[in-house]
Amino acid sequence: MNRATAIRESVGDRVFLALIYIFLCCVLVAVLYPLIYIVSSSFSSAQAVVSGKVWLWPVDFSLMGYKVIFSNPAILTGYMNSIIYTLLGVSINVVMTVAIAYPLSRSTFVGRNLIMMLLVFTILFSGGLIPTYLTVKAVGILDTRWAMVLPGALSVFQVIVARTFFQSTIPKELGEAAELDGCSDIGFLWRVVLPLSKAIIAVLILFYAVGIWNAYFDALIYLKSPELYPLQIILRNILILNTIDATALVDANQMAARQGLRDLLKYSLIVVATVPILCIYPFVQKYFVQGIMIGSVKG
């Protein structure tokens, strides 16, 4: 069969396919190279990084950058804070999303169109940065850990995705049968719907976790105490605010020694900040495409 198609394929088609392969290989290199470069540099010596010897694999293998990071109290505090915010935030987000998405998926739920309209309108229009800030302030959670989890406790987009999932995977008859058997709505949600919805819960966890772990803007506007800062704010202070040194070109040689460690630190920090969130990818990957498909194509 393969042979047959090979013969039937015209020259034009084969050239076209070859071009596609070349294109995809270019994409692969373009995406992969920066990632490898960062990881390799982080495992190299400061000397090798500064002198530009690293171009693909680590040079003078060293764990210096990581040692410095894990002995820095500010970074460690940031790390702990980010873990707390992510665990707490994801729990709140997932519970809230399911709690509103499930009733909205029930066709007998009186008022669901009204609630849906209220939700969708918040996507189309928002009060803006300042009124939101003033509201958070009025609620009294400014500069507390709650400011990192409550203002973003629900994503309307994820609610729509979850609702579509419930609608398309939980047969209506199942709910009616459970109702006849005297099962309460919450009991049905807990014992029947949730066990059938592992895929969507995995997707919700993934999206919320990535969002919270990577967020820095909420921390920037709502937090003032350094001991509450999440990792991203610490990263910003180290990686970005210190980076604009126009003098770098002028006296690169003199600064090299002192600069060296700081440059190496940047690579290691990037790796350390990204690896934890990357770790959840394989766990949820199984459900991931399924989840996105349900949410996007039907939603």
Added chain:
Amino acid sequence: MKNTGVMGVRGNTIRRGDKRSGGLAAGRMWRGIKRHWQLYLLVAAPMAYIVIFKYIPMYGAQIAFRDYSVVKGFTGSEFVGLKHFRAFFQSPNFWLLIKNTLGISLYSLVVGFPAPIVLALALNEIRRVKFKKTIQMVTFAPFFISTVVMVSMIMIFLSPRLGFVDHIVQGLGFESINFMGSPGYFKSIFVWSNVWQGIGYGAVIYLAALAGINPELYEAAKVDGASRLQKMRHVDIPGIAPAAIILLILSVGQIMNVGFEKVYLMQNPLNVSTSEVISTYVYKIGLLGANFSFSSAVDLFNSLINLVLLISVNAVAKRISDNSLW
């Protein structure tokens, strides 16, 4: 989705066999609410969240028409009408902000919108599962990188001292370029790094749409002797068009919103002439400068433009293609 709702209700009515007066229907509605009180319990907390963190700020947006004072609050502050809007329209920054904001988002739209489609169409031609999976895995990975890390990577790579990009530029015999310090490069750096980060994620949706195309269409194309390119043009592209149009409508509705997080991090005194956009301006004037009412007016103006754009693009899409958000 609306249809299923209507059908569901109708189904119940027919089964229970009573289609009498409106009074009875209302009574049944209340009974339904009573019987499903637990659903309302579930909805209570999320709705409280929506009201507190979404609708109260919307109500608070009226400070754009007032001179906000902390003591007097949202509604007590003195009403000044369009004063702040006028001040914004007449400020020397106005046209610069509009130009930068629109410039960046139109550039993003033109490059960023087709990029994942091209990747998905290319991947769809590949029959080697391993190769396809590898490309998908790798291109998806940057999705997990935070904005802070992304911007630091950009800075490292483009740095005149450390970056490999500059090493390449010098290797080709050109003068070293200070990319982050040149206003002219800002838009391209912003847009193309977004493509780098988002292309794999964006392609997932289109790959799903491509996977859903009826195989008979491919067989018919084969029988008709269509080349790969013709098959792409006449089967694949129409197959993903509905998803593409929805995403296009949504991105046009965001045209005045250039991602604050990334622009703000990429900004420096040297490139601010092209990198200052409405959202960064609102943040600086409003929160850093404590000019609450003025920056709320800017924000409100921005949101209104977005809303109008979204509604009009949706209307156009509805008329010419049957695909629309509502």
